[in-house]
Structure formats: structure tokens, C-alpha cells
Amino acid sequence: MQSLPPCPLCQADYSWQDGDNLNCPSCGHIWSLSDGESQPEQLVVRDANGNLLEDGDTVTVIKDLKVKGSSSTLKIGTRVKGIRLVEGDHNIDCKIDGFGPMKLKSEFVKRG
Secondary structure, X not given: OOOOOOOOOOOOOXXXXXXXXXXXXXXXXXXXXXXXXXXXXXXXXXXXXXXXEOOOOOEEEOOOEEOOOOOOEEOOOOEEOOXXXXXXXXXXXXXXXXXXXXXXOHHHEEEO
């Protein structure tokens, strides 16, 4: 019996073959058997309105947000330039004038 490679995204060992593709039952990732080492899919992050965000975009905060570990509040309408998309719960890394480096959730921003 042929041993199939683990999933390139979640590293689960339970991959199964369907024709020329391999499938992961843990995370649902599908990759081609001929790829060998496949590249993980590009990170997809959407704003509060469903618009696709990309690295370097400018976004606007749509809700007053309390800054954890500080007594200050990030006000609605604050523009954030040059965002960077990351994996995780807070999927936007940025630097905000007057606040410094910060992580934001994409559900509290809109593009533009």
C-alpha cells in the first residue's frame, strides 16, 4: 500500500486520493498529486463589507475600539495605511499614528 504525504496546510496524516488530487479530511485542503511540494493557498481576508483586502491597502476603522492594555480608544473613521495580512484571530498587522504597532480584526475595518 502506498503511503500518501501529509496535508501541506495542517500536517494531518489522513490524506486520501481522488484521481490526480489528494484531499485532507481535517481541513478540507485539496492539492494535486503531481505538485510534489505544493504551496499553501494565499491568505484570503475580507473587510466588514466583504471586500478582499491585500497587503499595503489603506483601511478605515468602522467602530470605536478599546485598545487592550491602554486607557485610550481607537476612534471610528481612523485611517490605517499600509496594512499587512497575517494568520490568526487578529488578521491585520499595522502601525497607527499616535498608537504605534497594533493588530486589528478585519471585521472592524472597511477598505478605502
